[in-house]
Amino acid sequence: MGNLTGWHGLILLLVVLLLFAAPKLPGLARSLGQSITIFRGEVKKPAAGDESAPAADLPAKDDATKPGA
Template identity: 65%
Template sequence: MLGNLNGWHFLILLVVILLVFGAPKLPGLAKSLAESLKIFRNEMTSPKDDDSKKTPSK
């Protein structure tokens, strides 16, 4: 019975299971992912002043 299923069938089955059981958690997951991407982008665009802070000034 499962021998006739290909990759697309498993993908659709996974999406259906995710929507049925994980629907209440999807907004929180999306918010967390967006915040993580925002932090990552800010860190990538910020100037690299870490080296000057580590060296002691005389």
């Protein structure tokens, strides 16, 4: 037993996981994929009233058009 390294323990853990949790793995992968899809969708759309909008979307402020300048 003294010759077991970290790799042996990792492989043993993987085998035990596959034996006892195999029926639950597809559901886990499906929920993980759905979570990633939701996260990407939330990151791409800007929140309503978000003040960190890009400057290109805001009206340009030109100092030459101000009265008294």
